[in-house]
Amino acid sequence: MNTIKSTFQKAKANSSGCLIGYITAGDPTPEATPKIADALIRGGVDILELGLPFSDPIADGRTIQDASLRALNAGTTPMRVLEIAAQIRSQHDIPLVIMTYYNPVFHFGIDKYLAAAKQHGVAGFIVPDLPVEEAADYRKAAAAHNLDTIFFASPATSKERLAKIVAASSGFLYLVSRFGVTGAQSSVSDSTVQLIKKVQPQTVGKVPLAVGFGISKPEHVQTVIAAGADAAIVGSAFINIVEQNKQNMLLELEQTAKALKTATKT
Amino acid sequence: MKLSNYPIDGKYGKYGGRFVPEILMEAITELEKAYTEAKADSAFQKQLDYYLAEFVGRPTPLYYAENLTRKLGGAKIYLKREDLAHGGAHKINNTLGQALLAKRMGKTRVIAETGAGQHGVATAIACAALGLKGVVYMGTEDCERQRLNVFRMKLLNTEVYPVESGSKTLKDSINEAFRDWVTNLESTYYLIGSTMGPHPYPMIVRDFQSVIGKEIKQQFKQKTGGLPDALVACVGGGSNAMGTFYPFEDDTDVKLYGVEAAGEGIKSGKHSATLAAGREGVFHGMYTYILQDKNGQISQTHSVSAGLDYPGVGPEHSFLKTLKRAEYAYADDKEAVNAFLTLCKEEGILPALESSHAVAYAMKLAPKMKKTQSIVVTLSGRGDKDVETIAKYTGAKI
Numbered sequence A: 001m002n003t004i005k006s007t008f009q010k011a012k013a014n015s016s017g018c019l020i021g022y023i024t025a026g027d028p029t030p031e032a033t034p035k036i037a038d039a040l041i042r043g044g045v046d047i048l049e050l051g052l053p054f055s056d057p058i059a060d061g062r063t064i065q066d067a068s069l070r071a072l073n074a075g076t077t078p079m080r081v082l083e084i085a086a087q088i089r090s091q092h093d094i095p096l097v098i099m100t101y102y103n104p105v106f107h108f109g110i111d112k113y114l115a116a117a118k119q120h121g122v123a124g125f126i127v128p129d130l131p132v133e134e135a136a137d138y139r140k141a142a143a144a145h146n147l148d149t150i151f152f153a154s155p156a157t158s159k160e161r162l163a164k165i166v167a168a169s170s171g172f173l174y175l176v177s178r179f180g181v182t183g184a185q186s187s188v189s190d191s192t193v194q195l196i197k198k199v200q201p202q203t204v205g206k207v208p209l210a211v212g213f214g215i216s217k218p219e220h221v222q223t224v225i226a227a228g229a230d231a232a233i234v235g236s237a238f239i240n241i242v243e244q245n246k247q248n249m250l251l252e253l254e255q256t257a258k259a260l261k262t263a264t265k266t
Numbered sequence B: 001m002k003l004s005n006y007p008i009d010g011k012y013g014k015y016g017g018r019f020v021p022e023i024l025m026e027a028i029t030e031l032e033k034a035y036t037e038a039k040a041d042s043a044f045q046k047q048l049d050y051y052l053a054e055f056v057g058r059p060t061p062l063y064y065a066e067n068l069t070r071k072l073g074g075a076k077i078y079l080k081r082e083d084l085a086h087g088g089a090h091k092i093n094n095t096l097g098q099a100l101l102a103k104r105m106g107k108t109r110v111i112a113e114t115g116a117g118q119h120g121v122a123t124a125i126a127c128a129a130l131g132l133k134g135v136v137y138m139g140t141e142d143c144e145r146q147r148l149n150v151f152r153m154k155l156l157n158t159e160v161y162p163v164e165s166g167s168k169t170l171k172d173s174i175n176e177a178f179r180d181w182v183t184n185l186e187s188t189y190y191l192i193g194s195t196m197g198p199h200p201y202p203m204i205v206r207d208f209q210s211v212i213g214k215e216i217k218q219q220f221k222q223k224t225g226g227l228p229d230a231l232v233a234c235v236g237g238g239s240n241a242m243g244t245f246y247p248f249e250d251d252t253d254v255k256l257y258g259v260e261a262a263g264e265g266i267k268s269g270k271h272s273a274t275l276a277a278g279r280e281g282v283f284h285g286m287y288t289y290i291l292q293d294k295n296g297q298i299s300q301t302h303s304v305s306a307g308l309d310y311p312g313v314g315p316e317h318s319f320l321k322t323l324k325r326a327e328y329a330y331a332d333d334k335e336a337v338n339a340f341l342t343l344c345k346e347e348g349i350l351p352a353l354e355s356s357h358a359v360a361y362a363m364k365l366a367p368k369m370k371k372t373q374s375i376v377v378t379l380s381g382r383g384d385k386d387v388e389t390i391a392k393y394t395g396a397k398i
Helices: A004-013 A033-043 A062-073 A078-091 A102-108 A110-119 A136-144 A159-168 A190-203 A218-226 A236-244 A249-262 B022-040 B042-056 B066-072 B091-104 B118-130 B140-145 B147-155 B170-183 B201-209 B211-224 B239-248 B315-322 B333-347 B353-368 B384-394
Strands: A018-024 A047-051 A096-099 A124-126 A148-150 A173-176 A209-212 A231-234 B062-064 B076-081 B109-114 B133-139 B159-163 B188-190 B230-234 B255-261 B279-283 B286-290 B326-331 B374-379
Touching: A004 A018, A018 A033, A018 A062, A018 A209, A018 A236, A018 A249, A033 A047, A033 A078, A033 A236, A033 A249, A047 A062, A047 A078, A062 A236, A078 A096, A078 A102, A078 A110, A102 A110, A102 B279, A110 A136, A124 A136, A136 A148, A159 A190, A159 B022, A173 A190, A190 A209, A190 A218, A218 A231, A218 A249, A231 A236, A236 A249, B022 B042, B022 B091, B022 B170, B022 B201, B042 B091, B062 B211, B066 B076, B066 B333, B066 B353, B076 B211, B091 B109, B091 B118, B091 B188, B091 B201, B091 B239, B109 B118, B109 B170, B118 B133, B118 B147, B133 B140, B133 B147, B133 B170, B140 B147, B140 B159, B147 B159, B159 B170, B170 B188, B201 B211, B201 B239, B201 B315, B211 B239, B211 B374, B230 B239, B230 B353, B239 B255, B239 B315, B239 B374, B255 B315, B255 B353, B286 B315, B315 B326, B326 B333, B326 B353, B333 B353, B333 B384, B353 B374, B353 B384
Parallel strands: A018 A047, A018 A231, A047 A096, A096 A124, A124 A148, A173 A209, A209 A231, B076 B374, B109 B133, B109 B188, B133 B159, B230 B255, B230 B374, B255 B326
Antiparallel strands: B062 B076, B279 B286
16 A cells, blocks of 8 residues: 555655646545546555645635635535545555644544545645644644554745654645645746755654645746656645536646646656 | 733633744734733833823713613713714724834834734724824725725725625634735734734733723722722723723622624624624634634624624733633623613713614613712723614614
């Protein structure tokens, strides 16, 4: 079975970075998600983040806000997201990570939800509104169920905080590329490159470094991998395709993923 | 441990905390440091006192509502007249304090959320007075309901950004303000309007609002020589209530009553009575009571008063509820409107519909108490903004 760790190791052996894809589970419908995941994985996504939609996603831009709303309106629940995960896992041996805000997990019961996630084949969690200081219960449950805890670093994170965050992270570290929320952008700025170069020495040998927010094109992927990141995270660019919901959506997703994956090769 | 010593490490018992994206962690740490320094700086305090006296018009009166007391035939009712503060509500106590802090921190741009528009207007006033650039997020639904306040903010040179996302009301304007803040961290100060959000906001807002309770204590002592038996204030996010309660937290003989909005009734599901009907959870950066569905998604709320229309509540209120130090009751739309009409007729005062919830509860409480006892009701704002709503509700033509 491929874990997050072995996936990064394999990519490295192939002189390649990883492509991490994000989609909101249940967008446009729970039934559609496994097909969308299949297209992305065939295109070359190495690790897939499944968004468990939340009503008030404060770290997300318009694209993921709208996707969350569509998924909630389609009746997506925390348990349904895990069923979707299991369905994807039955077809593909790639690591799946649940990304969500803290309240749906807390409300379900932290230990209960993480246990169920493990049973459904999930490899780890990303919770953007849960900084390390508030994460004791969550980390305990994740350790008990052998799930990776992926924390964030940002352009505002000090060296001291970064050391604490790296120590609490497993799977990978999610580096937010810029000041702002999620959402596709036309270019990756020099400050992102500088940021990667600044953070990388503190993560190397400890936890893989993945860069997200605003990464939507092959040249962005190339830039962040060349700067020293182990992975690029792409979300809104895929969701924009899902949102249009055209007839050739799956093909377009696969081709987009393929182009992005090609760009991870050094 | 004295209650007034909380928060301890950002928490009120288990409530509060800092549940925010990593990108904000350094900013709220910096804010806490700046606030702690300002609080200890007598020059800052002097500046704040100057504006509160000369600009806001403090102290606001503590008025003995003799007619209402006589009508109810029980405890004496006193009204803390925050409706007479500049801008027409208690909101200005906090916006001035935080705007002065923003300036001290070298920020040039201030953002805020608003529901009914009162906090937005108070922010716009503070920004204009202190020469800061103001930006207010307001749900499109609320912009429509409170068009006059949108125009007031514009007159005061503040930009109003309509928020189209989610339910297009207060909680969505807060989401949008957070998104703005993470994008413009360097230049921008987020001026939260209630005792909510991540630490240190609930503490900062409470401290700036506690001028209400401090004045009540002093004024009541001057009038009677003692302490009131009960304090009553309405609770949405909970800032006027926290400002009223805080200086009395350790005076255990003084009963504290927070009054939430029961809208069309708790059973109808159309209400904003978070402490009465919510469950613990994490929302807008804090661990507190929240109105949420069975999957942990945040609920839509309802109240005739837009200012109480919020699915969370300040963490210190959750703490006081759990400790049973304060009692949380509720009044529905009908009771609030009735209290509004009563206070107009009996006392010649138009209370805000938010504050009318507190008046409604005091009207129930007073007859059960002795004539020798006293209740102080915080009238958090004036009701001029609500007359159209009242006309609609009562079927009157204007």
